[in-house]
Amino acid sequence: MSSINRHAKHITATVVGNKRIGQYHQILLSVGDIVQSTHPGNFVAISVGGENSAMILRRAFAISRISHRSDKGDGTMELIVAPHGSGSRWLCAQPEGASLDVIAPLGTAFGIPTAPAQALLVGGGYGSAPLFGLAEVLKSRGCRVDMILGASTASKIYAPIEGKRSVNSLKIYTEDGSAGISGKVTDPIPGLIQEGVVDVIYSCGPMAMLAAISRIANAAEVVHQCAVEESMACGIGVCMTCVLPVENSEGETKMLRSCIEGPVMDGANVQWELVGKVAK
Amino acid sequence: MSELDFSTTLGPAWFPTPVFTASGCASSGKELSQFFPLNAIGAVVTKSIMLKARPGRPTPRMAETPSGMLNSIGLQGPGIDAFLANDIPWLLEQNARVIVSIAGENVEEYSVLARRLRSVGGISAIEVNISCPNVENRGLVFACDPNASRAVVDGVRRTLGGDIPIIVKLSPDVTDITEIARGVVDAGADALSLINTVLGMVINVDTMRPHLAGKTGGLSGPAIRPIAVRNIYQVHQSLPKTPILGMGGVRSGRDALELILAGASGISVGTATFSNPVTIINVQKELRELLAAKGFASLRDAVGFAHRNE
Numbered sequence: 360m361s362s363i364n365r366h367a368k369h370i371t372a373t374v375v376g377n378k379r380i381g382q383y384h385q386i387l388l389s390v391g392d393i394v395q396s397t398h399p400g401n402f403v404a405i406s407v408g409g410e411n412s413a414m415i416l417r418r419a420f421a422i423s424r425i426s427h428r429s430d431k432g433d434g435t436m437e438l439i440v441a442p443h444g445s446g447s448r449w450l451c452a453q454p455e456g457a458s459l460d461v462i463a464p465l466g467t468a469f470g471i472p473t474a475p476a477q478a479l480l481v482g483g484g485y486g487s488a489p490l491f492g493l494a495e496v497l498k499s500r501g502c503r504v505d506m507i508l509g510a511s512t513a514s515k516i517y518a519p520i521e522g523k524r525s526v527n528s529l530k531i532y533t534e535d536g537s538a539g540i541s542g543k544v545t546d547p548i549p550g551l552i553q554e555g556v557v558d559v560i561y562s563c564g565p566m567a568m569l570a571a572i573s574r575i576a577n578a579a580e581v582v583h584q585c586a587v588e589e590s591m592a593c594g595i596g597v598c599m600t601c602v603l604p605v606e607n608s609e610g611e612t613k614m615l616r617s618c619i620e621g622p623v624m625d626g627a628n629v630q631w632e633l634v635g636k637v638a639k
Numbered sequence: 640m641s642e643l644d645f646s647t648t649l650g651p652a653w654f655p656t657p658v659f660t661a662s663g664c665a666s667s668g669k670e671l672s673q674f675f676p677l678n679a680i681g682a683v684v685t686k687s688i689m690l691k692a693r694p695g696r697p698t699p700r701m702a703e704t705p706s707g708m709l710n711s712i713g714l715q716g717p718g719i720d721a722f723l724a725n726d727i728p729w730l731l732e733q734n735a736r737v738i739v740s741i742a743g744e745n746v747e748e749y750s751v752l753a754r755r756l757r758s759v760g761g762i763s764a765i766e767v768n769i770s771c772p773n774v775e776n777r778g779l780v781f782a783c784d785p786n787a788s789r790a791v792v793d794g795v796r797r798t799l800g801g802d803i804p805i806i807v808k809l810s811p812d813v814t815d816i817t818e819i820a821r822g823v824v825d826a827g828a829d830a831l832s833l834i835n836t837v838l839g840m841v842i843n844v845d846t847m848r849p850h851l852a853g854k855t856g857g858l859s860g861p862a863i864r865p866i867a868v869r870n871i872y873q874v875h876q877s878l879p880k881t882p883i884l885g886m887g888g889v890r891s892g893r894d895a896l897e898l899i900l901a902g903a904s905g906i907s908v909g910t911a912t913f914s915n916p917v918t919i920i921n922v923q924k925e926l927r928e929l930l931a932a933k934g935f936a937s938l939r940d941a942v943g944f945a946h947r948n949e
Binding site (some may be wrong): 363364365367369406413414415416417460462589590591592593595596597598599600601602603604612613614619633634635636 | 663664665666669670671672673674686694695697698699700701703705706707708710712715852860861910911912913914915916917
């Protein structure tokens with residue numbers, strides 16, 4: 360047996376909650392004991408459209424949070440889904456009680472500091488979703504957690520009230536000024552680093568945002584773990600469509616699969632300027 | 640009920656079951672081994688390997704289409720040295736039967752690859768992929784040219800001698816597939832893989848440009864199954880003694896049976912693995928049950944059965 364996909368299970372999950380929050384749907388799945396091997400950063404791959412659907416590929420979603428009732432051996436997984444394509448719209452239309460074909464947990468997880476540290480969590484749009492689960496874990500390990508979230512406009516910010524309890528501070532940035540501070544979520548990062556309140560940055564959101572944070576983090580030599588998003592067909596490492604140019608320890612750039620060698624990657628190694636360009 | 644003989648042969652190579660992975664849809668097996676034991680299927684057909692490591696195409700490499708998908712990977716891979724050092728020993732440790740798919744940039748490279756594989760023990764067959772549509776130069780799609788196809792297979796055959804069976808993978812994007820098929824069989828192919836992906840294109844109506852970085856891509860999935868059935872049917876009719884490894888949109892035992900009735904002796908499951916990693920196991924089980932239910936005593940009896948009384 361190989362170590363790739365070693366925790367992944369192919370299961371039938373039941374929708375136990377589906378609530379609209381702003382422009383997104385918060386979908387809660389009953390998934391059994393796979394939550395025990397699920398960590399912040401992992402994702403799920405879900406079949407959409409039903410048995411005779413013309414949509415043949417699974418859709419990948421970041422897991423925002425998990426909960427586990429040890430007495431019943433039953434775990435739940437929360438996903439934040441933006442209904443922007445036919446597959447995600449189908450998922451958002453699933454009622455409580457519906458069964459879903461799910462493969463999880465997949466991909467790499469965020470690394471957790473071994474000693475208490477000051478963590479800055481940066482989310483763009485619904486990319487903030489997995490950061491709330493991460494924040495809970497960081498807090499439980501004695502870390503200080505500051506979160507900054509950004510989007511073009513207020514309705515695209517995902518910041519649930521209960522999630523705010525797991526952070527020490529939360530600031531919102533919108534480009535149109537409709538909520539929080541007017542500007543980009545990357546604006547305050549250099550200042551925070553200079554104040555000495557950032558030991559590690561965790562980020563999730565659009566690729567342009569991840570690239571911008573990487574530039575800031577590289578210049579300041581701050582560790583930056585980012586969860587990337589690249590369209591994928593399989594989610595399990597066999598289709599080779601979700602690759603990103605990443606530099607390895609020998610200084611060579613390789614096209615790595617964001618499904619099994621990600622989604623969480625070291626931002627300093629991703630060759631952002633080569634994404635979508637002819638590979639070396 | 641008497642036991643159904645589910646075994647198959649592709650030329651001199653024997654397999655206990657007729658269901659295989661498809662090249663390029665199973666990498667080198669490691670990723671799928673979490674979901675099923677690799678020795679439970681006919682063989683793992685590995686992703687086409689080239690002489691040198693190759694980064695492949697930039698992204699986007701994929702577009703979902705109605706009942707299918709386009710891919711434009713561009714034969715990303717580690718190169719033959721790393722493949723022989725890492726992937727083959729691992730696969731053989733799993734007791735998997737292995738068909739190694741090779742792709743060259745020119746006629747000579749195929750022979751060089753064959754020479755590297757000749758001395759490797761435990762390989763069931765070599766699939767000569769002369770039809771990958773995702774190479775920079777469409778002129779490299781040897782399978783569109785009868786002379787180039789023959790030259791490649793002739794070189795590989797001479798290099799291998801008679802030791803390892805050769806399966807040649809053909810493209811459906813030709814005017815007369817039987818002409819290409821006849822040429823490579825004359826040059827020494829033991830069996831044929833039918834079909835590779837069908838060349839297609841998607842234009843993104845937001846950016847109003849081709850969606851894939853490579854512009855064109857290979858169409859796969861249930862959308863191309865009728866094309867696979869037609870190609871297999873025509874080639875089996877023309878060359879009834881040449882075994883065919885059939886592929887193209889198979890995701891159930893029923894689909895597999897359709898290709899077998901058209902003339903396939905084995906089935907590769909490709910794109911369906913992306914949507915469900917255990918599809919291949921399901922197809923195998925369903926096909927076995929379906930053959931028995933239809934009253935066949937062996938898989939062999941069903942091969943080309945749609946041609947009876949022609």
